[in-house]
Amino acid sequence: MALTHNLGFPRIGERRELKQTLEAFWRGDIDDKQLQIKAAELRRHHWILQREAGLDLIPAGDFALYDQMLNMTALLGAAPARFNAGNDEIGLDLYFAMARGTASQPAMEMTKWFDTNYHYIVPEFDAHTRFRIASSQLFREVAEAMALGISPKVVLVGPLTYLYLGKETEPGFNRLDLLTQLLPVYREILARLASLGVEWVQMDEPLLALDLEDDWLSALDHAYAALDGAETKLLLTTYFEAVDNHAARLKKLPVDGLHIDLCRAPDQLDIFLESYPIGKILSLGIIDGRNIWRADLAQALTTLSRAQSTLGERLWIAPSCSLLHCPVDLELETRLDSEIKNWLAFSVQKLQEVSILGQGLNQGQDAIREKLDASTRARQERRESPRNHNPVMQERLQRLTQNDSQRTSPFAVRQVLQQQRFQLPDLPTTTIGSFPQTSEIRQARAAFRKGEIGNLQYLEAMRKEIQLAISKQEEIGLDVFVHGEAERNDMVEYFGEQLCGYAFTENGWVQSYGSRCVKPPILHGDIYRPESMTVDWIQYAQSQTTKPVKGMLTGPVTMLMWSFVRDDQPRSTTALQLALAIRDEVADLERAGIGIIQIDEPAFREGLPLKKAAWNEYLKWAVEAFRVSSSGVKDDTQIHTHMCYSEFNDILPAIADMGADVITIETSRSRMELLDGFGEFKYPNEIGPGVYDIHSPRIPETGEMLELLEKACKVINPKQLWVNPDCGLKTRSWPEVVTALERMVEAARQLRAQINISQTETISA
Numbered sequence: 001m002a003l004t005h006n007l008g009f010p011r012i013g014e015r016r017e018l019k020q021t022l023e024a025f026w027r028g029d030i031d032d033k034q035l036q037i038k039a040a041e042l043r044r045h046h047w048i049l050q051r052e053a054g055l056d057l058i059p060a061g062d063f064a065l066y067d068q069m070l071n072m073t074a075l076l077g078a079a080p081a082r083f084n085a086g087n088d089e090i091g092l093d094l095y096f097a098m099a100r101g102t103a104s105q106p107a108m109e110m111t112k113w114f115d116t117n118y119h120y121i122v123p124e125f126d127a128h129t130r131f132r133i134a135s136s137q138l139f140r141e142v143a144e145a146m147a148l149g150i151s152p153k154v155v156l157v158g159p160l161t162y163l164y165l166g167k168e169t170e171p172g173f174n175r176l177d178l179l180t181q182l183l184p185v186y187r188e189i190l191a192r193l194a195s196l197g198v199e200w201v202q203m204d205e206p207l208l209a210l211d212l213e214d215d216w217l218s219a220l221d222h223a224y225a226a227l228d229g230a231e232t233k234l235l236l237t238t239y240f241e242a243v244d245n246h247a248a249r250l251k252k253l254p255v256d257g258l259h260i261d262l263c264r265a266p267d268q269l270d271i272f273l274e275s276y277p278i279g280k281i282l283s284l285g286i287i288d289g290r291n292i293w294r295a296d297l298a299q300a301l302t303t304l305s306r307a308q309s310t311l312g313e314r315l316w317i318a319p320s321c322s323l324l325h326c327p328v329d330l331e332l333e334t335r336l337d338s339e340i341k342n343w344l345a346f347s348v349q350k351l352q353e354v355s356i357l358g359q360g361l362n363q364g365q366d367a368i369r370e371k372l373d374a375s376t377r378a379r380q381e382r383r384e385s386p387r388n389h390n391p392v393m394q395e396r397l398q399r400l401t402q403n404d405s406q407r408t409s410p411f412a413v414r415q416v417l418q419q420q421r422f423q424l425p426d427l428p429t430t431t432i433g434s435f436p437q438t439s440e441i442r443q444a445r446a447a448f449r450k451g452e453i454g455n456l457q458y459l460e461a462m463r464k465e466i467q468l469a470i471s472k473q474e475e476i477g478l479d480v481f482v483h484g485e486a487e488r489n490d491m492v493e494y495f496g497e498q499l500c501g502y503a504f505t506e507n508g509w510v511q512s513y514g515s516r517c518v519k520p521p522i523l524h525g526d527i528y529r530p531e532s533m534t535v536d537w538i539q540y541a542q543s544q545t546t547k548p549v550k551g552m553l554t555g556p557v558t559m560l561m562w563s564f565v566r567d568d569q570p571r572s573t574t575a576l577q578l579a580l581a582i583r584d585e586v587a588d589l590e591r592a593g594i595g596i597i598q599i600d601e602p603a604f605r606e607g608l609p610l611k612k613a614a615w616n617e618y619l620k621w622a623v624e625a626f627r628v629s630s631s632g633v634k635d636d637t638q639i640h641t642h643m644c645y646s647e648f649n650d651i652l653p654a655i656a657d658m659g660a661d662v663i664t665i666e667t668s669r670s671r672m673e674l675l676d677g678f679g680e681f682k683y684p685n686e687i688g689p690g691v692y693d694i695h696s697p698r699i700p701e702t703g704e705m706l707e708l709l710e711k712a713c714k715v716i717n718p719k720q721l722w723v724n725p726d727c728g729l730k731t732r733s734w735p736e737v738v739t740a741l742e743r744m745v746e747a748a749r750q751l752r753a754q755i756n757i758s759q760t761e762t763i764s765a
């Protein structure tokens with residue numbers, strides 16, 4: 001009998017109940033008891049959903065009030081010393097203090113979970129880190145499941161991944177040195193789980209998807225040898241990438257089973273099937289946990305049958321990874337077009353697919369004939385649907401040539417022409433795009449959506465906001481203006497809604513971090529832009545001032561990364577289609593007289609594959625897509641781009657290759673560490689390293705910004721330098737924004753004066 005199971009269920013709730021509960025608790029509207037009751041209700045509901053889907057083995061321990069890594073930190077008693085945890089149980093207060101900070105202690109750092117849009121809380125390690133079981137939450141949750149009649153498989157982040165994803169807070173310290181004292185605590189946890197009646201523990205070790213150094217690989221052998229003989233069985237679980245390079249090693253590990261991801265890496269099956277150890281389970285992740293398409297059940301069944309003929313009873317079936325990265329239930333989508341809905345599967349539907357496949361394997365194809373046929377039909381309808389195909393765009397893709405990703409003249413020529421046209425001072429000042437999204441703005445947008453106000457009224461409301469933004473920028477004395485993005489609630493959704501090939505859900509939420517969720521739009525078909533998307537707004541803004549106003553667009557790579565993307569063609573093709581749509585928008589803006597156009601690519605780095613060997617291929621098509629979107633303009637039209645993360649030294653050449661005339665980037669949080677990279681690699685075009693952190697309510701003094709700029713001047717020619725904040729200002733308030741920008745403009749003035757003096761000195765010398 002092939003057994004069906006799940007690796008993890010989304011915990012945010014089908015209507016984001018966890019979000020509301022958490023935020024109510026943080027506001028003080030409910031107390032900790034009420035929070036715990038609500039959380040337990042959610043867990044119970046999710047367990048029941050999974051049982052109803054027909055799974056054999058249901059996970060516990062996959063729930064978290066904030067984050068699964070933080071749960072491990074609490075369970076293992078690894079709260080950083082600065083939180084003064086003492087020897088007590090780590091309760092809610094400390095748990096949330098670590099996640100969100102307190103008046104006296106900053107929160108623990110947060111970073112992306114592999115290549116997903118989920119962010120985990122980064123463990124902090126130093127030589128004094130000690131482990132102990134410091135939270136009984138997990139054991140309580142197991143008991144809850146048992147009380148429901150569910151004998152759960154318990155999910156833990158494995159010891160290697162837990163250490164690997166943490167950071168050392170003490171120079172010279174190696175976190176791997178903590179393994180020896182970590183393992184006994186894992187053993188203790190396993191023993192306690194066994195005493196509760198738990199048979200299986202899923203040890204998540206996704207670190208195996210990364211390029212691993214040898215010491216980590218030997219540590220893996222060491223760790224699982226030390227866990228050998230534990231009172232529970234262990235399923236070593238990998239996902240997000242192929243682990244076939246470690247196949248021999250993994251087969252040898254003294255664990256009771258392995259899970260591999262066949263959606264990201266279908267080809268790795270054969271190597272695992274080859275002389276797979278007797279007595280070891282192989283769990284195949286055959287249903288895609290990272291996307292929302294309905295599976296091709298017939299094809300999956302063929303793969304599974306092949307595996308079954310080798311594995312027999314040792315075969316398990318599951319989604320590729322935890323369903324944390326998928327929305328909860330498609331049934332809640334009442335407004336989604338029924339044709340499109342039929343192509344999709346959210347978490348609940350994916351578990352039904354897993355269970356159908358199990359039935360097919362165990363009882364024969366005939367038992368699931370109807371469901372197989374329905375799945376094949378849905379795939380076929382999707383393939384053939386006219387709404388997914390646009391001959392015009394396909395033909396344009398065919399006709400793309402090298403020239404389409406080439407500006408007319410090299411940057412040096414363009415720079416002179418642009419300087420003549422815009423006559424900007426040295427160190428020009430600008431902002432990244434959005435201005436405060438006040439409650440009036442949000443109310444107006446919501447009223448418009450609900451049909452409570454008409455077109456004209458909405459237009460008036462937004463124009464008033466644009467006027468306000470322009471007049472504030474005049475007062476502050478910036479050099480290059482923006483319109484403020486009042487009409488956009490989300491930089492991807494805004495464009496997606498105006499493009500053919502995109503669909504939107506009502507409840508398709510996915511947890512991003514803590515109580516925060518995103519609702520990625522669904523990119524299902526060929527992208528086509530029926531009409532201009534931004535020109536009216538920008539043109540209106542430009543009509544209010546003599547300063548240049550930037551046209552503001554979202555780039556093709558970011559559109560792709562922040563959507564659920566079609567899986568029936570390479571992502572590179574989809575990126576090019578998006579690029580063409582944006583290219584047309586750029587052309588319309590240019591025609592309307594807009595001379596500076598910014599194409600944001602904040603998600604550019606996110607697309608980097610987990611394994612370095614695949615980086616070049618990605619960078620090649622991602623850069624190409626950006627170039628296609630931005631190269632169709634005259635030399636004296638200035639293309640800007642914006643990226644907001646600080647680690648990009650390793651991809652600087654690719655970023656230079658994008659060819660934007662100006663790039664603005666985040667640097668202030670790292671106090672311009674980024675600029676280290678510019679010592680070795682001379683960035684050829686103009687660049688605006690953010691001089692203050694918009695994420696923090698703290699407004700730095702003029703002197704601080706000046707200091708950062710002076711630092712930048714040491715590695716970047718001042719003639720190439722722009723002055724701007726880190727990112728868009730939509731989350732800030734107007735008073736904060738005005739003060740911060742006034743100081744920023746003043747810092748630029750002071751630096752200009754300094755540079756002038758030093759130039760005069762050189763000339764007279």
Ligand code: GLN
Pocket residue numbers: 432433434485491552600602642643644727728729730
């Ligand atoms: N132009 C966008 C803004 O200012 C950029 C947002 C981003 O970088 N994520 O809001």
Ligand code: ZN
Pocket residue numbers: 432602642643644726727728
């Ligand atoms: Zn940004």
